Each structure stands twice: as structure tokens, then as C-alpha cells.
Amino acid sequence: MNDLTHLTLAEARDGLKAKRFSATELAKAHIAAIEQARVLNAYVLETPEKALGMAAVADAKIMAGEARPLEGIPLGVKDLFCTKGTVTTACSNILKGFEPPYESTVTEQLWRDGAVMLGKLNNDEFAMGSSNETSAFGPVVNPWRRRGSNVHAAQEGAIEGAHLVPGGSSGGSAAAVAARLCLGATATDTGGSIRQPAAFTGTVGIKPTYGRCSRWGIVAFASSLDQAGPIARTVRDCAILLRSxxxxxxxxxxxxxxxxxxxEAAVSRGVKGLRIGIPKEYRLDGMPAEIERLWSEGAAWLKSAGAEIVExxxxxxxxxxxxxxxxxxxxxxxxxxxxxxxxxxxxxPGRDIIEQYEKTRAAGFGRExxxxxxxxxxxxxxxxxxxxxxxxQKIRTLIKRDFEAVYAQGVDAILTPATPSAAFEIGEKGSADPVEMYLNDIFTVTVNMAGLPGIAVPAGLDSQGLPLALQxxxxxxxxxxLFAAGQIIEEAAGRMVLPEPWWAK
Amino acid sequence: MTVDLDTVRRIARLARIAVSDEELPHLRGELNAILSFVEQLNEVDVSGVEPMTSVTPMTMKKRRDVVTDGGYPELIVKNAPATEDNFFLVPKVVE
Incomplete structure (x- = not known):
């Protein structure tokens, strides 16, 4: 019954509660899908035994009528979250084989609420990247292909053709959710690492307000900017996960x-009477017409749902x-x-401790x-x-003041594009000039600098058939x-039709 | 502002990352690309602006100064490359 991987998280939760299928069946369907999708390189560690063990507990809870909020829901975990007794590397060679003796608070709360762990997901090394190409485990393949693209599954579990990146740093999380290899995934966002990969894969991702989720047990990148959040296939699914x-x-x-x-209660709240701001500074020179059009369309959707649009x-x-x-x-x-x-x-080892430090770090860290x-x-x-x-840091104060001034005018939320382009090809960006890759985060990074919440919601396809998102x-x-307004965009744009598993052999 | 090869060597030393002479010119190019990108910040008038210290206004949480955790040295050293009797082993640092 492979259709179980096609359910949304909310549908799976309701189906489990109604005993239409078991948590074990749901876990097995995902384990099988993961085995068929190794070529995407989304998972860096599969934990099927752990998943089945947790699913058995979930089934017992459901039978006893004691189902918790996420009972039996199979999730993937970004390899930046420490998982007790399960190797956690931040996708860096310097942490190869590291087995944390503790669990991150965020994942601990997911397990507390009954979720099931399928494995650890690929990411840019220490979450530094926008394409998942800096991972010590190698790049992740985006399940989306350009229309008419030659990318296909070859023999011996390889992919032929120049495939697309899933974005980063939470590239494994986004790809796994889009390829139906889990019902949702944990992710982290320091400059756009949840929202940009969600945009590149037609999934929904929210970076909550700085301080909303605990950072304890998450491998630190930039502590004043890092924040955990979920990636899932719908706005509602993200709302359910964030609560836990x-x-x-x-x-x-x-x-x-x-x-x-x-x-979850906020998802259906609507936007009637809300004031949505459109920041004129986000209208960049040379912005693709498709993105410009999508942005206006998004504003029109919110307006027809009863919001007031202001520049x-x-x-x-x-x-x-x-x-x-x-x-x-x-x-x-x-x-x-x-x-x-x-x-x-x-x-x-080195001649002395300084040389040991220098050699260790030279060998263990990647180029980025x-x-x-x-x-x-x-x-x-x-x-x-x-x-x-x-x-x-002074400029950061000014960026935050900009937002405070806008919110003081009675604006409830701000609508922008999520990324300046759709997904690009592997190796296409940043090889000559690192700044070229950094520009991917141009619309998302302001949000981290000001500590605000931001959500990326898929809003349409570009001329090549690739997903684009609004933030x-x-x-x-x-x-x-954000959940209320995001839901309006999801409904107006129509739920993304995710790619069929062309990668499965 | 741009950095020269000596500066790159000095930064690498401060960062405790071994860099070979062959890698230096390439690294210098990359660092200079980033430094020239951030140069535009000099356009901004920041006089009288306080540097940000906390992105959300909050008071630091405090707790009682008591031991709440610990007592498992074997777990602390479990992932270390070299240990002896629950101590981390490092090359000799004091003669």
C-alpha cells in the first residue's frame, strides 16, 4: 500500500486515529520509498529499525486510545540535530562518527509527541551553503526536473544528466519531503536555509521567530541567527509540526x-481585515518577469480574500x-x-598541539x-x-528598525518572493565567486537579521515547470x-503536484 | 579593502587551519571577493546607531547556581579520539 506516502501529515494523523492503517504500515511504506530513492542522496543515515520500534510503540498507544499529537508520524531529521545514540555529523568530516549522548530539545519534543524517526537528512556542511553542494556526503538531487530535461535514473543506481540542486542548507529535508520519503522534516535556517530549499522543491517551510524553538542540541553555526523549523508538504502540516x-x-x-x-487552529483563520505590506526595495533590477508576476498574483489572492495591500x-x-x-x-x-x-x-596528529589543531581542522573542514x-x-x-x-551589528539595528516602522503602521505581514530564481543546476553557481551563491538568500536573509518569522509557500511553476514560492x-x-495567510496562497495557487518517482528503479 | 598573501597566512594561523602555499593565492581571491562585496556597508551612515546585541528584547533567564546535571564522565569522553581514565589525552603542552 505505497499510497501511504502520498498522504499529507494531517491526513496520515487522521487515518491512524481512525485505524484505517497502522503506524507500522505507514513506517514500512516510507522505508521502502527511501530504499528506492537512495540515488537522490537525501538521507545520510537510514534508521529503519528505530522507525519500526517507534511505530510499534505508536500502534500500542493508538490501540490503547492514548494517541499523542504526532503519534506514528514518520519524520526525517536534518543531520544538524543531535540524536541520542544515532550518529550526527552536521555533514562534516570533522564530526565523522560522532554519536551524541544527548537529544536536541526539538527532536526530543517530536518523540515526546509520538513521532517516528526514519533517519538523518543531508545538509550543507555545518549548514553553510545554499545548494547542498558543500555536504561531506555529496550533493542531493532535487526530485524536480526541468520540463524536457534529460535527467533520468540510469543503471546501477546512478542518475544521468545535469540534475538540479534542492537548495540549502536543508536540501536533504526539502528533497525528502518533496520525494515523499517522509511526511515532514526538521530543518534549520540561518540566512534562508529552510525557506530557499522549500521554494526550490515545491514544499512549505517556516522559520519561526528567533527564540521560538530551542537551539539546544542543534549543531551551532551562527547563534544569533540560527533557528529550527519544519519543512512539510502543506501549510497545515507545518503548523502541526511547529506546535510540537x-x-x-x-x-x-x-x-x-x-x-x-x-x-493548526490559525490555518483556517483567513486574512480578512489584515494589512499586507509589499516592500518596494524587493523589486530588484533584472528580476525575472515570472517572479514579478507571481508576486503580484500573490498580492491579488490575499486581496480577494479580504486583506488590504499596502506598499x-x-x-x-x-x-x-x-x-x-x-x-x-x-x-x-x-x-x-x-x-x-x-x-x-x-x-x-602533529608535532605539537598547535600543529594538531591546524592539521585536524585543515583535513576536517570543507572549502566553504x-x-x-x-x-x-x-x-x-x-x-x-x-x-x-x-x-x-549597527546595520543590523537599522534593518530591524525598518521592520518595526512598517509594523508600527499597522502592517500585519509582508509579502515578498522567496528566492530570486527557481532551482539551478549542480555546479552552476559559486565555483568562481562565492558571492554568486550567497545572492540566493537575498530575500530571506533580512528576516534572520531582524529575528522575525518567515514562511515560504509554493505559488506556481516557472516556464520550465519548476516550482517558485512566495515568502x-x-x-x-x-x-x-503567517499560517493563516500562507493557507490563502496555498489554496489560491492549488496544492503542488509533486514529481512522480522517476528516480525509483 | 583587500588582503595580501601574508595576511591570508596570518588569518589561517589565527583560525588554526593549516593552509599550504599553493592554496594561498586562490583563498586570497575568494576572501577578497567577499570583502569587496561587504564594502558597500561603508555607504551607510551609522552614526549614533547602537550595535545590535539581542535580536528579540528579552531578559536573560537565570537559574539557581546548583548542580543540575553531570556525574557521567564516561559519556563526556565517549567520542574523544584519545582518552585515559576518563581524561582527554593531548600532546604535551608544558615542558
């Missing part, structure tokens, strides 16, 4: 002590990305100082990670700290409005 993932945590001092609303101004938008490329590497260089070959992970650690080291070094780091940006801790 979010909430106060005494182990993370930056995690907000706020009650978690019933996000707004966020004057410091263009400085968000350059400021990010100071703040994020600075924090990364500090966070990644812990990989020294002493307490965990790789060790390459080294680049960012070095930029971060430079902007924090004596003589450059004020010129770079302090200036970038909604909310007020701090008002994810509910």
Missing part, C-alpha cells in the same frame, strides 16, 4: 518563555546580505573553534567552511573589529498570521 517543535526550554537562555499557540519601505534591505556575511562568519568562527581534535571528531571561518576570524581580529563587525514575513512571535 516550539516552546520554552530552560537549557537555552535565548529560547522565549512564551506559550505555544495552537498553530511599504524597508530602506536598508540591500545591506542585509553583506552585513550577514560579516555577522554569520564571525559567529561561525567562534562556534567552530570547538572542533580541535580533542573532545570529539577527527584528530590528525574554511572560507567562512577565515572571513570570521579576519573581521573579528584586532584592528578590524570596529570597521567590520561593529558596523555590521510572508510576520511580526515577532506571530507565526499564526
Amino acid at each position: 517543535m516550539a516552546g520554552p526550554d530552560p537549557k537555552d537562555t535565548t529560547c522565549a518563555d512564551l506559550p505555544v499557540p495552537d498553530y 511599504v519601505s524597508l530602506p536598508h534591505t540591500k545591506y542585509a546580505l553583506p552585513a550577514y556575511y560579516i555577522v554569520a562568519p564571525a559567529e561561525a568562527s567562534s562556534n567552530l573553534a570547538r572542533y580541535d581534535g580533542v573532545r570529539y571528531g577527527l584528530r590528525v 567552511v574554511k572560507r567562512r571561518v577565515m572571513i570570521g576570524t579576519y573581521v573579528l581580529s584586532a584592528g578590524y573589529y570596529d570597521a567590520y563587525y561593529v558596523r555590521a 510572508l514575513i510576520g511580526r515577532p512571535f506571530d507565526e499564526e498570521t
Whole structure:
């Protein structure tokens, strides 16, 4: 009964509750789909035995009438989340074989609510990338192909043709959700790492407000920007997952002590009377006409659902990305100082301890990670700290003020495109100039700099048949409005018809 | 601002990443591309602007200063490349 992988998370939850199928059947259908899809490289570790064990517990709970909110729902976990006793590497060679003796708060809460773990998902090394090409496990294949593309499954479990990237850094999460290899996945977003891959794969992804989800047990990249969130196939599915993932945590001092609303109830709330802002600074020179059209269409959908559309101004938008490329590497260089070959992970011996550090880090980190650690080291070094780091943090204050001014005018949410283009080919971007790849996050990174919530919702296809998405940006801790408005876009655009499994042999 | 090869070598040393002489010119090009990209921040008038210290206004959570966890050194050293009697082993640092 392979159709079980085609259910939405909400449908699967209701079907389990009604005992139309068991959690074990649901887990088995996904395990089989994962086996058929290894060529996509979405999972870096499959945990079928764990999944079946958790599914058996779920079935017992359901039979006893004690089903928890996510009872029996099979999920994938980004390899950035520490999972107790299950190898967690952040897709870096420096953490090869690392077996955490603890569980991240976010995943702990998912298991507390009855979810089932299918395995660990690929991502850019330490979440640094926008295409999943920096992973030590190799790139992920986007299940979407351009119309008329020559990409196909070849013999011996290989793919022929120049395939597309799924975006990054949560590329494995997005690809697995789009290819129906799980009903939802955990992801993290530092500059766009949930929303951009969701946009590239026709899935829904929400980055909650900074502080909504605990960062405890998530491998740190840039601590003032990192935030966990779900990727799933519908707005409702994301709402269901976020409710379990979010909430106060005494182990993370930056995690907000706020009650978690019933996000699913907000999904059908509508947008009547809401004021939606369209920021003029997001209208970039040379923006593809298709994206421009999609954006206007999105505004029209919200308007016909009863929202008021107003033009707004966020004057410091263009400085968000350059400021990010100071703040994020600075924090990364500090966070990644812990990989020294002493307490965990790789060790390459040297003449003395300094040489051991240097050799270990040279061998363990990939090129993008080294680049960012070095930029971060430079902007924090004596003589450059004020010129770079302090200036970038001042600009961050200005970016946040822009948003505060717009919200003070009574704007409830802001509508923008999610990405400047659809998915691109593997190897197409960033090989000569790293900045070319960084530009992918131009619409998403402002949200992290200001600590706001943002959701990417698929809104249509481009002329090549690839998905494009719109982004909604909310007020701090008002994810509910994003779910309500996101639902309007999902309904108006029509649910994405995901690719058939051309990769399965 | 651009960096020269000596600066790249110095940054690598500060970052504790071994970089060979052959890698230096390429790394320098990449670092300079990023530095020239962030140059545009100099256009912004930041006089009188406070640098951001916390993205959401919140007071730091505090708890009682008591031991709430621990007592399992074997788990702490479990993933270490070299240990002895629940201690991390490193090359000699003091003569």
C-alpha cells in the first residue's frame, strides 16, 4: 500500500486515529520509498529499525486510545540535530562518527509527541551553503526536473544528466519531503536555509521567530541567527509540526518563555481585515518577469480574500546580505573553534598541539567552511573589529528598525518572493565567486537579521515547470498570521503536484 | 579593502587551519571577493546607531547556581579520539 506516502501529515494523523492503517504500515511504506530513492542522496543515515520500534510503540498507544499529537508520524531529521545514540555529523568530516549522548530539545519534543524517526537528512556542511553542494556526503538531487530535461535514473543506481540542486542548507529535508520519503522534516535556517530549499522543491517551510524553538542540541553555526523549523508538504502540516517543535526550554537562555499557540487552529483563520505590506526595495533590477508576476498574483489572492495591500519601505534591505556575511562568519568562527581534535571528531596528529589543531581542522573542514571561518576570524581580529563587525551589528539595528516602522503602521505581514530564481543546476553557481551563491538568500536573509518569522509557500511553476514560492514575513512571535495567510496562497495557487518517482528503479 | 598573501597566512594561523602555499593565492581571491562585496556597508551612515546585541528584547533567564546535571564522565569522553581514565589525552603542552 505505497499510497501511504502520498498522504499529507494531517491526513496520515487522521487515518491512524481512525485505524484505517497502522503506524507500522505507514513506517514500512516510507522505508521502502527511501530504499528506492537512495540515488537522490537525501538521507545520510537510514534508521529503519528505530522507525519500526517507534511505530510499534505508536500502534500500542493508538490501540490503547492514548494517541499523542504526532503519534506514528514518520519524520526525517536534518543531520544538524543531535540524536541520542544515532550518529550526527552536521555533514562534516570533522564530526565523522560522532554519536551524541544527548537529544536536541526539538527532536526530543517530536518523540515526546509520538513521532517516528526514519533517519538523518543531508545538509550543507555545518549548514553553510545554499545548494547542498558543500555536504561531506555529496550533493542531493532535487526530485524536480526541468520540463524536457534529460535527467533520468540510469543503471546501477546512478542518475544521468545535469540534475538540479534542492537548495540549502536543508536540501536533504526539502528533497525528502518533496520525494515523499517522509511526511515532514526538521530543518534549520540561518540566512534562508529552510525557506530557499522549500521554494526550490515545491514544499512549505517556516522559520519561526528567533527564540521560538530551542537551539539546544542543534549543531551551532551562527547563534544569533540560527533557528529550527519544519519543512512539510502543506501549510497545515507545518503548523502541526511547529506546535510540537516550539516552546520554552530552560537549557537555552535565548529560547522565549512564551506559550505555544495552537498553530493548526490559525490555518483556517483567513486574512480578512489584515494589512499586507509589499516592500518596494524587493523589486530588484533584472528580476525575472515570472517572479514579478507571481508576486503580484500573490498580492491579488490575499486581496480577494479580504486583506488590504499596502506598499511599504524597508530602506536598508540591500545591506542585509553583506552585513550577514560579516555577522554569520564571525559567529561561525567562534562556534567552530570547538572542533580541535580533542573532545570529539577527527584528530590528525602533529608535532605539537598547535600543529594538531591546524592539521585536524585543515583535513576536517570543507572549502566553504574554511572560507567562512577565515572571513570570521579576519573581521573579528584586532584592528578590524570596529570597521567590520561593529558596523555590521549597527546595520543590523537599522534593518530591524525598518521592520518595526512598517509594523508600527499597522502592517500585519509582508509579502515578498522567496528566492530570486527557481532551482539551478549542480555546479552552476559559486565555483568562481562565492558571492554568486550567497545572492540566493537575498530575500530571506533580512528576516534572520531582524529575528522575525518567515514562511515560504509554493505559488506556481516557472516556464520550465519548476516550482517558485512566495515568502510572508510576520511580526515577532506571530507565526499564526503567517499560517493563516500562507493557507490563502496555498489554496489560491492549488496544492503542488509533486514529481512522480522517476528516480525509483 | 583587500588582503595580501601574508595576511591570508596570518588569518589561517589565527583560525588554526593549516593552509599550504599553493592554496594561498586562490583563498586570497575568494576572501577578497567577499570583502569587496561587504564594502558597500561603508555607504551607510551609522552614526549614533547602537550595535545590535539581542535580536528579540528579552531578559536573560537565570537559574539557581546548583548542580543540575553531570556525574557521567564516561559519556563526556565517549567520542574523544584519545582518552585515559576518563581524561582527554593531548600532546604535551608544558615542558
